[in-house]
Amino acid sequence: MSTFEIVPIDPERLGAMRGKGEDEFGNDWKAFPAEGWEPLRCCLRKSEPGEAIALICYTPWTEPSPWMEAGPVFVHAERCAGYLTPDRYPENMARGKCMFNTFDSAGNRAYDHITFVSPGDSYEETLAELLGRPEVALVHVRSVAAGCLAFEARPAR
Ligand SMILES: [Zn+2]
Numbered sequence: 001m002s003t004f005e006i007v008p009i010d011p012e013r014l015g016a017m018r019g020k021g022e023d024e025f026g027n028d029w030k031a032f033p034a035e036g037w038e039p040l041r042c043c044l045r046k047s048e049p050g051e052a053i054a055l056i057c058y059t060p061w062t063e064p065s066p067w068m069e070a071g072p073v074f075v076h077a078e079r080c081a082g083y084l085t086p087d088r089y090p091e092n093m094a095r096g097k098c099m100f101n102t103f104d105s106a107g108n109r110a111y112d113h114i115t116f117v118s119p120g121d122s123y124e125e126t127l128a129e130l131l132g133r134p135e136v137a138l139v140h141v142r143s144v145a146a147g148c149l150a151f152e153a154r155p156a157r
Pocket of ligand 1: 040041042043044075076080081082
């Protein structure tokens with residue numbers, strides 16, 4: 001039984017951006033063909049060459065916060081199926097050197113719990129262990145190399 005829930009970008013928010021033709025920061029929604037390496041934050045897999053994707057600016061925060069960060073992410077240009085196995089760590093995303101950026105239930109960064117993982121570590125066990133700590137309510141998984149947010153993780157409901 002999994003103890004965490006993997007949270008991709010909210011499909012409703014993405015749908016609203018597509019409908020408006022721009023992301024939440026006013027950047028045009030521009031579809032272009034993927035090269036095949038791009039990590040897609042809507043369904044948490046790598047792109048396939050030629051499929052239509054877009055590069056947008058995204059923040060996982062939905063309420064004002066001094067901790068808020070926004071950054072570039074790739075998503076499918078059209079609505080996709082999303083991430084269908086939220087109880088499982090993605091197979092081929094965020095498998096390089098990653099920062100597990102921890103936040104407490106008040107939304108503040110939980111500095112003492114920030115953890116770095118590298119190939120060879122168990123990403124699943126580390127994430128489950130972190131989210132089992134009472135001080136940790138939420139984890140943002142980030143690529144150390146690119147700095148980009150891969151996805152959020154929360155304790156399983
Ligand atoms: Zn997708």
